[in-house]
Amino acid sequence: MSRFYATTPIYYVNGKPHIGHAYCTTVADAAARFHRLLGEQTYFCTGTDEHGQKVQEAAEKRGIPPQQHVDELAEAFRGLLPKLHITPEQFIRTTEPRHKAVVARALQQLWDNDLIEKRSFAGWYSTAAERFWTEKDLVDGKCPDTGQEVVWLEEANYFFLMSRFQQPLIDAIESGKMRILPANRANEVLGFLREPLLDLCISRPKSRLSWGIELPFDSEYVTYVWFDALLNYVTAIGGFGAEADNAATLGEGAAPASGDKGTFETWWPHVCHFLGKDILTTHAVYWPTMLMALGLEPPRQYCVTGWWLMDNTKMSKSLGNVVDPLSLKDTYGPEVLRWFLLREMAVGQDANFSEAGLVKRNNTDLANDLGNLVQRTTALVHKHFDSQVPTLPEDRDPSPLLTSAIHLASYLCGEDTPFELTRSAQQVWPVEKTVDELKLHVTLADIMTLVQRLNQVLASDQPFKTVKTDKDAAAVTVYHALEGIRIAANLLWPAIPHTAEAILERVGWTRGVLPLADINWGDLPEGSAVPKGAGLFPRYKLDAPKDAAKPAPKPAKKAKQKGLPEITIDNAIGYDDFAKLDLRVGVVKVAEPVRKSDKLLRMEVDVGELGLRQVLAGVAKHLTPEQLVGTRIQVLTNLAPRKLMGLWSQGMMMLAETDDGRLVPMRPDGDAPAGSKIA
Numbered sequence: 001m002s003r004f005y006a007t008t009p010i011y012y013v014n015g016k017p018h019i020g021h022a023y024c025t026t027v028a029d030a031a032a033r034f035h036r037l038l039g040e041q042t043y044f045c046t047g048t049d050e051h052g053q054k055v056q057e058a059a060e061k062r063g064i065p066p067q068q069h070v071d072e073l074a075e076a077f078r079g080l081l082p083k084l085h086i087t088p089e090q091f092i093r094t095t096e097p098r099h100k101a102v103v104a105r106a107l108q109q110l111w112d113n114d115l116i117e118k119r120s121f122a123g124w125y126s127t128a129a130e131r132f133w134t135e136k137d138l139v140d141g142k143c144p145d146t147g148q149e150v151v152w153l154e155e156a157n158y159f160f161l162m163s164r165f166q167q168p169l170i171d172a173i174e175s176g177k178m179r180i181l182p183a184n185r186a187n188e189v190l191g192f193l194r195e196p197l198l199d200l201c202i203s204r205p206k207s208r209l210s211w212g213i214e215l216p217f218d219s220e221y222v223t224y225v226w227f228d229a230l231l232n233y234v235t236a237i238g239g240f241g242a243e244a245d246n247a248a249t250l251g252e253g254a255a256p257a258s259g260d261k262g263t264f265e266t267w268w269p270h271v272c273h274f275l276g277k278d279i280l281t282t283h284a285v286y287w288p289t290m291l292m293a294l295g296l297e298p299p300r301q302y303c304v305t306g307w308w309l310m311d312n313t314k315m316s317k318s319l320g321n322v323v324d325p326l327s328l329k330d331t332y333g334p335e336v337l338r339w340f341l342l343r344e345m346a347v348g349q350d351a352n353f354s355e356a357g358l359v360k361r362n363n364t365d366l367a368n369d370l371g372n373l374v375q376r377t378t379a380l381v382h383k384h385f386d387s388q389v390p391t392l393p394e395d396r397d398p399s400p401l402l403t404s405a406i407h408l409a410s411y412l413c414g415e416d417t418p419f420e421l422t423r424s425a426q427q428v429w430p431v432e433k434t435v436d437e438l439k440l441h442v443t444l445a446d447i448m449t450l451v452q453r454l455n456q457v458l459a460s461d462q463p464f465k466t467v468k469t470d471k472d473a474a475a476v477t478v479y480h481a482l483e484g485i486r487i488a489a490n491l492l493w494p495a496i497p498h499t500a501e502a503i504l505e506r507v508g509w510t511r512g513v514l515p516l517a518d519i520n521w522g523d524l525p526e527g528s529a530v531p532k533g534a535g536l537f538p539r540y541k542l543d544a545p546k547d548a549a550k551p552a553p554k555p556a557k558k559a560k561q562k563g564l565p566e567i568t569i570d571n572a573i574g575y576d577d578f579a580k581l582d583l584r585v586g587v588v589k590v591a592e593p594v595r596k597s598d599k600l601l602r603m604e605v606d607v608g609e610l611g612l613r614q615v616l617a618g619v620a621k622h623l624t625p626e627q628l629v630g631t632r633i634q635v636l637t638n639l640a641p642r643k644l645m646g647l648w649s650q651g652m653m654m655l656a657e658t659d660d661g662r663l664v665p666m667r668p669d670g671d672a673p674a675g676s677k678i679a
C-alpha cells in the first residue's frame with residue numbers, strides 16, 4: 001500500500017502560535033487529506049521545539065522555570081489544532097523522554113563511529129540565530145540572518161563531520177532521490193552546496209546554555225537545538241529504538257511500530273517535510289547529512305512554503321506584527337480561514353495577508369460559487385421534487401454543457417474522459433497530478449472550475465423555468481447538479497472538511513467522503529432525502545474603520561462584448577495609475593555577482609537621458625553576468641530605491657516568472673535605444 005508521512009516544522013515555544021504556524025500546519029493537513037483521497041495510508045505529525053536559547057530566554061523573561069514555560073506554550077500550540085480543524089495523528093514535544101532518548105542514541109552512535117570530533121573554536125556568535133559566523137559573514141558587524149548583535153566567543157565544541165557528506169547529498173538531490181518542491185528551492189540548495197560544506201558545531205557548553213539535551217559522552221555540554229529538533233521526525237514514527245517508548249506514551253496501537261500502524265521502516269521512505277523557506281538549509285543540508293551519517297535514507301520529499309507578509313514584511317513573533325489566527329477564526333470560522341490560506345497563496349511563494357483578502361475569498365469562492373450552487377439546487381429539490389433526489393427519466397440526455405461538467409468531474413478524479421481541456425478557460429489537471437506536485441492552490445482552483453461549470457449549467461439549462469413546462473428536463477439537470485455538488489464537496493474535503501461533510505449530507509449522500517477511485521458519477525441514489533438547512537457561507541462586509549487605512553477595494557470591472565468570454569478584473573487600475581510607471585529600455589553595461597549573496601547580481605544599466613543606474617536583481621541562479629552584459633532589458637526606473645546587501649538598487653529589471661520557477665528577462669524587441677519609454 002502506498003503511504004504518505006507528512007510532517008510540519010516543530011514550532012518554537014518562545015511565543016504564542018501565529019498565522020505562519022497555522023499556515024504550514026494547514027497545508028500539511030490538507031496534503032495528508034488529499035493523499036487519503038488518493039487511497040494512500042497517511043500519517044501526519046506536528047509538534048513543538050522546546051529546547052535552546054530562544055526558549056530559555058523566553059522563560060527567563062517570564063521569570064518561570066523553562067519546563068513550566070514550555071508546558072504552557074505547548075498546550076497553546078496543541079490547542080490551536082482542533083480550532084483549525086487540523087487532525088494530526090501525533091503531536092510530539094522535544095522535551096518528552098522518548099525523544100531525548102532518541103537524540104542521545106543518535107549522538108552516541110555518531111560519536112562511536114568517529115563522526116563527531118571535539119575542536120576548539122572561535123567565532124562571532126549570534127544568540128538570535130543560535131549559531132557562529134565568521135568575520136566576513138557579518139553585515140555591518142551584525143548577524144546576517146537576524147541583524148542582531150553578535151559576540152566573540154572562544155570555546156571547545158563538538159563538531160559533526162558534515163563535510164564528508166557533501167557529495168552524497170548533491171547526488172541525492174540531483175538524482176531526484178530527495179525531491180525538493182518547488183523546484184527552484186532544489187536549485188537554491190545546490191547553489192549553497194557549490195561552496196565547500198563545513199562541519200557543523202552540534203554542542204553548546206552548559207555554562208552558556210543549560211536548556212537542552214545533554215551530550216551522552218560529555219555532561220558539560222548540551223546539544224545544538226537543531227540537532228535535537230530535526231530528529232523528532234524519526235522519533236515520531238518509532239525510529240532509533242523509539243517503538244516501545246512511543247507505544248507507552250501514545251497508547252498501544254496509536255503509534256507506528258505498534259498495532260497495525262506500520263513501522264519506522266514502512267513510513268520513512270514516504271516522508272514529506274513541510275517547512276518554510278527560512279529553514280531550508282537546516283532541513284535540506286543538515287538533516288539529510290545527519291541521516292546519512294546515521295545510516296538512514298535522506299528524506300524523500302520536501303514542500304517548501306513561502307511567507308505570509310504584511311506590508312511586505314514577514315509576520316513573525318519577533319516582529320510583533322502578528323495576526324492572531326484565532327481571532328480570524330472566531331470572526332469567520334476555521335473553514336473560511338483554511339480556504340483563504342490554501343487558495344490564496346501559491347504554495348512556495350509569498351503572499352500578502354489581509355482581512356480584506358480573506359473576506360473577498362469567502363465572498364467569491366465560498367458564498368457566491370459554492371454556497372449559491374448548493375442553495376439554488378437544493379431549493380429546487382425542496383420546491384419541486386418533494387425534498388428527494390429526482391429520479392432520472394429514461395431517454396433524456398443531459399445538455400452538452402452538463403455533459404462537459406460530468407466529464408470534467410471524471411477527469412479531475414483521474415479517469416480517461418473525452419473532456420477537452422480547451423473547453424475550459426484555464427488549463428485543468430487531474431487532482432492526483434497537482435497533489436503529487438504539491439501545488440494545492442492549483443488543485444483547489446481546478447476543483448472550483450467544476451463548481452463554476454455547474455453554476456453555468458444552472459444558468460443555461462434554467463431548471464427553475466423548465467420545471468414548469470418539462471419536468472423531466474429539470475429532473476435531469478437537478479439530479480446531475482446534485483451529483484456534481486456531491487463530487488465537488490468530496491474533492492474539496494481536504495481544504496474545508498467540515499463544510500464538505502455538511503454539503504454531502506445536504507445533497508442526500510450518506511456514504512461520507514470517498515477515495516477518488518470509488519467516486520462514480522451516478523452513484524447518488526435517486527429518491528434519497530435531501531434535508532433542509534441554513535445557508536452555508538454568509539457573505540461578509542468589512543467594517544469601514546478596520547479597513548480605513550487601506551485603500552478602498554476597487555470595484556470589479558467587467559468587459560462585455562459579444563463573441564468574447566466575459567471576464568472580471570478584480571483590482572483593476574485606471575490608465576492614470578499605469579502612467580505613473582516610468583518603464584524604460586536599458587542597456588546593461590556591467591553585470592557581476594554580489595559578494596556573499598548567491599541570489600543577487602549587480603548591474604550598471606544605461607537608461608539614456610536618465611543616465612547610468614545601479615540595478616540589483618535576484619537572478620544569479622538564472623542568468624550569468626555574461627548573458628546580461630551588452631544586452632537590452634526593461635527597467636522600471638521610478639521605483640523607490642532600496643538597499644540590498646549594503647548596495648542601493650536604483651531600478652527594477654522586468655522579468656517573467658514561469659510556473660516552474662525560472663526568471664526570464666523581458667527583452668525589448670526591435671532597436672529602441674536606451675532610455676526609450678515603454679508604455
Ligand code: MSP
Nearest residue numbers: 009010011012020049229230275276307308314315
Ligand atoms: N523550531 C524551528 C523548526 C524546527 S523543525 C525541526 C522553527 N520554528 S518557528 O516556530 O520559528 O517557525 C516554524 C515555521 O513557521 C517555519 O517553517 C516558518 O517558515 C514558519 N513561519 C513563521 N512565520 C511565517 C510567516 N509569516 N508566514 C509563513 N510561514 C512562516 O523554525
